[in-house]
Structures are given as structure tokens and as C-alpha cells.
Amino acid sequence: MNNNTLIKVMVPAIGLSVALVVAVVGYFVLQSWWSSPPAVLGFGDGPTQPIAFPHTTHVTDAGIDCQFCHRKVTTDEAATIPAVAQCLFCHDFGKIDGTKSTSDTAAAELAKLFDDSGEPQPVNWIRVHRVPDHVQFVHAPHIQNGVSCTTCHGDVASMQVVEQVRNLKMRDCVDCHRDNNAPTDCATCHY
Numbered sequence: 001m002n003n004n005t006l007i008k009v010m011v012p013a014i015g016l017s018v019a020l021v022v023a024v025v026g027y028f029v030l031q032s033w034w035s036s037p038p039a040v041l042g043f044g045d046g047p048t049q050p051i052a053f054p055h056t057t058h059v060t061d062a063g064i065d066c067q068f069c070h071r072k073v074t075t076d077e078a079a080t081i082p083a084v085a086q087c088l089f090c091h092d093f094g095k096i097d098g099t100k101s102t103s104d105t106a107a108a109e110l111a112k113l114f115d116d117s118g119e120p121q122p123v124n125w126i127r128v129h130r131v132p133d134h135v136q137f138v139h140a141p142h143i144q145n146g147v148s149c150t151t152c153h154g155d156v157a158s159m160q161v162v163e164q165v166r167n168l169k170m171r172d173c174v175d176c177h178r179d180n181n182a183p184t185d186c187a188t189c190h191y
Helices: 003-035 055-061 104-111 139-144 149-153 170-179
Strands: none
16 A cells, blocks of 8 residues: 555544544533533522522512612613612611611621621622523513513522523523514524
């Protein structure tokens, strides 16, 4: 066998072997991702937040609507997380001492909002609901068209730890748009 014949046989054999290895690895990566999406997409158990915020207390017990705290949900792309200053509307932080029916646990969590000098500090919340970066999801038109927060976020009012309950993948969104006669062309979400 001369060198040209050897090259003609080896190059396709090596290429086929590499392609086979890539295909097998790709299959197992996709299979594992499909059965349990990576945390970057938020699906699965909810993260432990820096402050144990009790949605149950605020929504169920106090009757506060989602839009009271997530104020920009009707006008902007993101629902936004409220600043600590917004908490001051309802809470008298000067009296977090266990009185006024504040439990020790609640008082300890509320105290995390302030530094040692008593100044409010921003909270670095861990994102729970996330769509891939190449998707532009805008909350405002959904809320303006009567889509309830629970449709995508689940019953957050009853969750001890907020978790993503819908997969928020393209199929889920397209099916919802079709069922509700909303636009389904690519530019609706990918722009």
C-alpha cells in the first residue's frame, strides 16, 4: 500500500470516528439536559435566597397583589424586584425588636436588610425564572392582556421557596400563544 492509498483510507476513517464520538457525547449531553435542564434556566428546586422572603405572609395573609411590589410588570420588560426602600412603605424598621407581632425569625430576616450602621442595603436575590438569553420576554403585554402571574410563575403565594414550575421553553410559549391567538412569528420573541 502506498502513502496516497493509506491517506485516502485513514482520513475518512478518522473523520468518521471523530463524528461518531461527537454524536455519542452530544446525545448523552442532550439526553441529560432534556431530563433535567441546567440551573442556568432556573428549572427545578428554588434557590436559597439571601433573605427568606415569605410570599405566603405578604400575598396570602396580607392580601398584597403581585403588582404592588413588582411595580413595573405592567409597563416594562422586567417585573423588577423591589428596592429595600419600598419595604419601608409597610414596615417600621425602627421597631424590629420582636414587638408588633414580628416573630424572632422574621425580625432576624428583616435585620439582614441593613448594614451595621443601620443603613438599608440592596439584596442580591438569586434569579428564579429565566428564559435563554436569545429570547426577549416582555411582561407588560402579557399582564395588559389579562394573563395572570400564576400562569407562568405558579402559585407563588403558597410557596415557601419560590421555584420555577413551568419549563419556559419555546414549545411552552408557542403553544400558549397559539391557544390564546397571540403572535407566533419569530420576531415576537427573538429580536
